[in-house]
Amino acid sequence: MKVTMNKPERSIWVFGDYRNYFQNRVTLQLLARARELAAEIKAEVAAVVFGSRVDEYVGEYVAHGAQTVYVVDDPVLRDYSVETYVALAEGLIRRYRPEIFLIGATDFGREFAPRIAKRLETGLTADCIGLEINADGLLVQTAPSFGGNLIAAIITPEKRPQMATVRPGTFKELPHDAAAVGRIVSVPLPDDLPRARVRLVHSERKPPREQRIEDAGIVICGGRGMGSRARFKKLFEMARIMGAEVGATRPVVHSRWVDHECLVGQAGKTIRPQILFSFGVSGAIQHTAAIHDAELIIAVNKNPNAAMMKMADVAIVADAGQFCSALIRELRRRIRE
Ligand SMILES: Cc1cc2nc3c(=O)[nH]c(=O)nc-3n(C[C@H](O)[C@H](O)[C@H](O)COP(=O)(O)OP(=O)(O)OC[C@H]3O[C@@H](n4cnc5c(N)ncnc54)[C@H](O)[C@@H]3O)c2cc1C
Numbered sequence: 001m002k003v004t005m006n007k008p009e010r011s012i013w014v015f016g017d018y019r020n021y022f023q024n025r026v027t028l029q030l031l032a033r034a035r036e037l038a039a040e041i042k043a044e045v046a047a048v049v050f051g052s053r054v055d056e057y058v059g060e061y062v063a064h065g066a067q068t069v070y071v072v073d074d075p076v077l078r079d080y081s082v083e084t085y086v087a088l089a090e091g092l093i094r095r096y097r098p099e100i101f102l103i104g105a106t107d108f109g110r111e112f113a114p115r116i117a118k119r120l121e122t123g124l125t126a127d128c129i130g131l132e133i134n135a136d137g138l139l140v141q142t143a144p145s146f147g148g149n150l151i152a153a154i155i156t157p158e159k160r161p162q163m164a165t166v167r168p169g170t171f172k173e174l175p176h177d178a179a180a181v182g183r184i185v186s187v188p189l190p191d192d193l194p195r196a197r198v199r200l201v202h203s204e205r206k207p208p209r210e211q212r213i214e215d216a217g218i219v220i221c222g223g224r225g226m227g228s229r230a231r232f233k234k235l236f237e238m239a240r241i242m243g244a245e246v247g248a249t250r251p252v253v254h255s256r257w258v259d260h261e262c263l264v265g266q267a268g269k270t271i272r273p274q275i276l277f278s279f280g281v282s283g284a285i286q287h288t289a290a291i292h293d294a295e296l297i298i299a300v301n302k303n304p305n306a307a308m309m310k311m312a313d314v315a316i317v318a319d320a321g322q323f324c325s326a327l328i329r330e331l332r333r334r335i336r337e
Pocket of ligand 1: 222223224225226227248249250251252263264265266267268279280281282283284285286287300301302303306318319320321
């Protein structure tokens with residue numbers, strides 16, 4: 001069903017970031033949280049989707065909590081271009097005036113959201129790890145601030161929309177409801193859309209990981225204390241034996257021992273495993289902010305006073321590399337038995 005609507009409504013919008021849909025669930029997680037927030041301020045939840053042949057995603061968003069979906073579907077939008085997507089979002093927001101606009105803190109969201117906030121002269125809280133509604137009906141956006149040394153609760157009292165990017169894994173998506181019905185607002189491509197200055201020549205999909213680190217039951221996280229890329233590789237060997245995923249701290253990613261997608265922390269993923277192994281990690285707040293929901297933490301560090309050791313349920317004072325090799329040997333022995 002296609003309906004055109006002109007009257008602005010009180011609504012919470014979630015940007016439909018459907019690229020890498022099956023791995024990246026942040027849009028669905030935001031729709032779920034938006035439904036809870038919307039109940040408190042009596043608003044509706046809408047997804048905003050730009051692209052070409054996006055019917056499938058529109059349906060998915062409705063099944064996961066979107067009551068309305070604003071769609072701009074045109075071949076021109078097949079490849080993401082920041083200029084065109086920002087211009088489209090700005091136009092729609094000026095027209096329909098949502099109260100709140102939520103975007104996943106993906107690479108894409110981090111590029112897209114600040115530009116929209118600037119054009120609309122509204123505030124934006126980046127990398128939120130919590131969203132609430134306060135007694136005045138304002139969105140309280142919780143985010144690590146001042147290099148992660150403080151967790152700040154930020155509101156946008158005057159400007160609209162209240163905008164936030166939210167870290168993947170912060171909220172849980174709603175179960176898929178095939179019977180859900182949503183209103184589809186089909187918006188034509190505006191005539192004055194700016195031409196993209198960047199042309200996509202070629203794109204290639206990375207092979208998917210076995211499982212997403214955000215969903216993994218066991219995560220093995222390594223820090224600078226692993227000492228070298230070669231020693232860090234042992235963590236992958238251990239992960240294969242345990243059926244775990246490997247995470248890393250920022251210095252490890254900066255040293256290119258692993259890809260950015262392994263980064264756990266304020267600038268990376270939030271994880272909630274049943275068991276978290278932490279090898280040679282100091283426990284800086286920018287890292288630990290993303291591991292609070294781990295059920296059992298086992299830390300190995302040569303410094304018994306490291307913050308990570310204080311946070312751990314089991315703290316083992318040892319050389320991380322040597323401990324890791326010994327554990328792999330023991331695991332192999334038990335598999336053979
Ligand atoms: C804005 C901002 C965002 C950030 N975002 C993130 C983020 O998302 N994720 C993140 O991780 N960091 C982030 N950081 C960086 C963060 O502040 C820390 O610098 C980082 O987490 C430290 O990583 P590390 O524990 O691996 O290294 P270090 O702090 O160097 O700690 C190494 C640890 O290993 C131990 N060690 C050394 N040798 C051994 C050994 N042989 N055996 C056992 N233990 C040993 C040491 O005792 C120490 O505790 C951010 C910083 C800023 C300013």
